[in-house]
Amino acid sequence: MNKPEIKEILExxxxxNPKVREKIDDEFVEEIYITASRIVSRxxxxxxxxxxxxxxxxxxxxxxxxxxxxxxxxxxxxxxxxTIKGANYPSKLLASMFFWLEGQLKILFNYFNSPWWxxxxxxxxxxxxxxxxxxxxFPPMAxxxxxxxxxxxxGYLPRVAFNLDKLFKWAGAHxxxxxxxxxxxxCNAAGVVSTRIIDSPRERLIAILTNNFVPxxxxxxxxxxxxxxxxxxxxxxxxxxxxxxxxxxxxxxFGIIITLLVSKILSKTLLKGEPSAFKxxxxxxxxxxxxxxxxxxxxxxxxxxxGRAVTMAAPSGGLIWxxxxxxxxxxxxxxxxxxxxxxIGKAIGLDGAILLAYIxxxxxxxxxxxxxxxxxxxxxxxxxxxxxxxxxxxxxxxxTVLTAVCLMLFSLLHYPCSTTTWTIxxxxxxxxxxxxxxxxxxxxxxxxxxxxYRIGILFL
Numbered sequence: 001m002n003k004p005e006i007k008e009i010l011e012x013x014x015x016x017n018p019k020v021r022e023k024i025d026d027e028f029v030e031e032i033y034i035t036a037s038r039i040v041s042r043x044x045x046x047x048x049x050x051x052x053x054x055x056x057x058x059x060x061x062x063x064x065x066x067x068x069x070x071x072x073x074x075x076x077x078x079x080x081x082x083t084i085k086g087a088n089y090p091s092k093l094l095a096s097m098f099f100w101l102e103g104q105l106k107i108l109f110n111y112f113n114s115p116w117w118x119x120x121x122x123x124x125x126x127x128x129x130x131x132x133x134x135x136x137x138f139p140p141m142a143x144x145x146x147x148x149x150x151x152x153x154x155g156y157l158p159r160v161a162f163n164l165d166k167l168f169k170w171a172g173a174h175x176x177x178x179x180x181x182x183x184x185x186x187c188n189a190a191g192v193v194s195t196r197i198i199d200s201p202r203e204r205l206i207a208i209l210t211n212n213f214v215p216x217x218x219x220x221x222x223x224x225x226x227x228x229x230x231x232x233x234x235x236x237x238x239x240x241x242x243x244x245x246x247x248x249x250x251x252x253x254f255g256i257i258i259t260l261l262v263s264k265i266l267s268k269t270l271l272k273g274e275p276s277a278f279k280x281x282x283x284x285x286x287x288x289x290x291x292x293x294x295x296x297x298x299x300x301x302x303x304x305x306x307g308r309a310v311t312m313a314a315p316s317g318g319l320i321w322x323x324x325x326x327x328x329x330x331x332x333x334x335x336x337x338x339x340x341x342x343x344i345g346k347a348i349g350l351d352g353a354i355l356l357a358y359i360x361x362x363x364x365x366x367x368x369x370x371x372x373x374x375x376x377x378x379x380x381x382x383x384x385x386x387x388x389x390x391x392x393x394x395x396x397x398x399x400t401v402l403t404a405v406c407l408m409l410f411s412l413l414h415y416p417c418s419t420t421t422w423t424i425x426x427x428x429x430x431x432x433x434x435x436x437x438x439x440x441x442x443x444x445x446x447x448x449x450x451x452x453y454r455i456g457i458l459f460l
Contacts, residue, residue, distance in 0.1 A: 062159045076252065091135050094139065117325075142298070188216045209437050210262050228244045229394075251409075341355040353397070413441055416438065
């Protein structure tokens with residue numbers, strides 16, 4: 001075929017409908033690989049060892065049309081199970097250590113005759129919120145990020161992108177968004193930073209605006225607690241952990257579905273455009289490099305994200321203490337906030353205390369549960385309760401299974417924390433997109449919770 005003929009063919013392809021052109025492009029690339037493979041098989045004699053045969057069979061299984069996605073979900077459930085079970089004891093140990101230190105700090109403050117309000121603000125407010133964030137966030141991140149990095153280093157994550165590519169292409173997004181979404185499971189701020197791997201500015205924006213729809217470390221405790229207290233508690237103790245993990249996976253899958261739907265809407269409205277071609281050549285499986293995994297997971301991810309969260313959580317703790325200790329006409333500022341937000345909360349199956357906790361906890365989602373407990377218990381500082389005490393407190397405040405479901409959905413879908421919001425601004429350098437990154441999830445959360453609550457009360 002001469003050059004004029006090739007040029008004519010390319011012009012015809014270029015004038016085609018985008019979907020037709022995309023299909024031709026896919027078939028063209030596929031044909032190149034098939035032809036190259038045919039030439040190699042005819043001209044090169046290679047002895048295939050047992051490991052290469054194993055790799056080939058493993059790829060056929062992990063990227064299978066029928067088994068690829070279920071295996072991916074099963075692996076995700078396993079990672080969640082290990083993170084949930086593995087983080088419990090270290091979290092309790094850290095909490096005990098920090099609260100012991102809190103007692104020592106109070107003794108020190110009293111020794112120097114510190115005013116009650118200064119001790120309360122710094123210890124019961126700033127210190128306690130910071131301690132809570134560290135004890136809740138650090139253990140699961142220290143487990144999740146190394147596991148995620150091992151899967152990345154071993155070469156499995158490109159297979160995840162391969163399995164999800166068609167779904168994201170349907171949504172008008174980039175296949176690599178599957179990887180950035182996966183990073184968001186550990187921390188949405190880290191997920192936003194990871195969108196740098198997407199070259200197209202339009203598709204990168206879609207990935208940034210929708211990364212919040214997968215739950216991060218800060219939201220896991222609330223979702224897991226609700227799944228355990230209100231749903232898994234109805235099952236025998238021997239399978240309650242499995243049921244709780246299943247509920248968490250179901251919530252996660254729902255988040256992925258919302259990610260795809262919102263990506264589709266954005267690609268048809270605010271961020272119109274054609275999806276970029278994403279030709280993924282699956283890399284070979286590799287032996288994970290331990291030193292690289294330790295550095296990447298602990299230094300680049302865990303400590304970096306934890307540092308930002310602590311910076312945001314400290315002032316939030318001080319604000320919580322002030323709201324619970326400043327009285328106007330015999331009522332705390334916190335009580336006024338609850339009363340004002342109660343009608344809005346009731347409309348979506350929640351209440352004013354829950355909505356106020358989410359507003360106060362914008363800097364860090366980890367302090368939502370302690371704030372809700374503080375409001376319900378009429379305490380002047382954040383406290384912690386055992387699971388049974390926690391359920392009793394919620395039931396006393398008219399919680400039902402439907403309340404728990406609505407709260408899990410709201411926790412999954414609501415606006416990002418301030419750490420993620422700041423990261424979005426740093427990555428986009430746009431106030432417009434930063435504001436939309438908060439308004440879009442909030443609107444989705446209100447709409448879905450409203451309809452779930454209205455439908456739920458018809459059957460419950």
